[in-house]
Amino acid sequence: MFVKLIRYLPTEKNLKIWKLDKEVRSMLMNIIKTRLENKDTMGYGNDLLGLMLEACAPEHGQNPILSMDEIIDECKTFFFAGHDTSSHLLTWTMFLLSTHPEWQEKLREEVLRECGNGAPTGDMLNKLQLVNMFLLETLRLYGPVAVIQRKACSDLEVGGIKVPEGTVLTIPIATIHRDKEVWGEDANEFKPMRFENGVTRAGKHPNALLSFSSGPRSCIGQNFAMIEAKAVIAMILQRFSFSLSPKYVHAPMGMITVRPKFGLPMVLMSLEM
Numbered sequence: 001m002f003v004k005l006i007r008y009l010p011t012e013k014n015l016k017i018w019k020l021d022k023e024v025r026s027m028l029m030n031i032i033k034t035r036l037e038n039k040d041t042m043g044y045g046n047d048l049l050g051l052m053l054e055a056c057a058p059e060h061g062q063n064p065i066l067s068m069d070e071i072i073d074e075c076k077t078f079f080f081a082g083h084d085t086s087s088h089l090l091t092w093t094m095f096l097l098s099t100h101p102e103w104q105e106k107l108r109e110e111v112l113r114e115c116g117n118g119a120p121t122g123d124m125l126n127k128l129q130l131v132n133m134f135l136l137e138t139l140r141l142y143g144p145v146a147v148i149q150r151k152a153c154s155d156l157e158v159g160g161i162k163v164p165e166g167t168v169l170t171i172p173i174a175t176i177h178r179d180k181e182v183w184g185e186d187a188n189e190f191k192p193m194r195f196e197n198g199v200t201r202a203g204k205h206p207n208a209l210l211s212f213s214s215g216p217r218s219c220i221g222q223n224f225a226m227i228e229a230k231a232v233i234a235m236i237l238q239r240f241s242f243s244l245s246p247k248y249v250h251a252p253m254g255m256i257t258v259r260p261k262f263g264l265p266m267v268l269m270s271l272e273m
């Protein structure tokens with residue numbers, strides 16, 4: 001009861017949360033307002049926001065498929081679910097490429113062979129098999145989402161254990177990802193080739209890799225995240241060789257997403273003559 005009530009009291013923390021919420025809402029409202037004003041000439045836009053605005057359009061009358069509040073909530077969900085996760089996947093990929101220079105070289109060769117020096121197309125990115133395996137191994141060892149939770153909607157049994165309705169189950173993704181029973185004796189080693197025969201065959205269970213969760217509520221943005229990461233890494237490899245700065249201190253820290261506590265200082269060298 002107390003926990004619920006405290007959310008409505010004007011504490012310092014709540015005042016900050018409310019202020020930030022107001023700012024984010026007003027930023028989103030400005031984007032939405034511009035879309036609505038230009039609707040007759042440019043339509044609602046050919047992206048997710050455009051689709052959601054269609055679902056809220058006046059032709060749906062009193063019963064729009066989505067309300068304006070729901071649209072704003074969806075925008076916030078997509079921004080927060082898609083931004084830090086993707087940026088930390090890139091961070092850890094850069095870290096592992098720096099600590100495994102032989103892989104950095106192999107991946108650069110693959111990128112230059114499949115994409116040349118120009119901006120990679122979707123077809124080119126699909127051919128980057130080593131980059132793909134490297135990203136999967138990064139997600140296994142340094143996946144941005146370390147734990148997820150589920151609440152039992154009814155009494156159930158999981159692996160012979162009775163779970164009463166309402167119990168919150170924590171799924172320790174990061175721990176499962178380093179479990180020797182699941183991945184073999186080399187579970188703690190960085191070995192992208194374990195994904196050579198596909199994600200489902202890399203561990204002892206086809207769903208062993210849980211970086212994007214699994215099942216109906218798994219990450220809706222996972223294909224986008226992978227293609228985005230491939231594009232960014234390919235474009236960096238085309239232009240730079242890099243290593244860790246001596247100032248780097250290894251301290252992965254879980255704060256919603258897993259990040260390097262003291263950042264990732266790096267030394268980049270341009271490959272352009």
Ligand code: HEM
Binds near residue numbers: 081085211218219
């Ligand atoms: C490396 C990048 C990413 C990782 C590791 C990741 C991971 C995850 C995980 C583990 C979940 C399940 C959360 C849970 O069940 O509690 C999830 C859900 C979700 N993700 Fe991602 N995600 C990534 C990128 C993205 C991107 C780019 C987007 C959007 C463009 C996105 C949108 C979402 C949304 C909307 C959900 C909620 C889906 C639902 O509840 O049905 N994610 N993500």
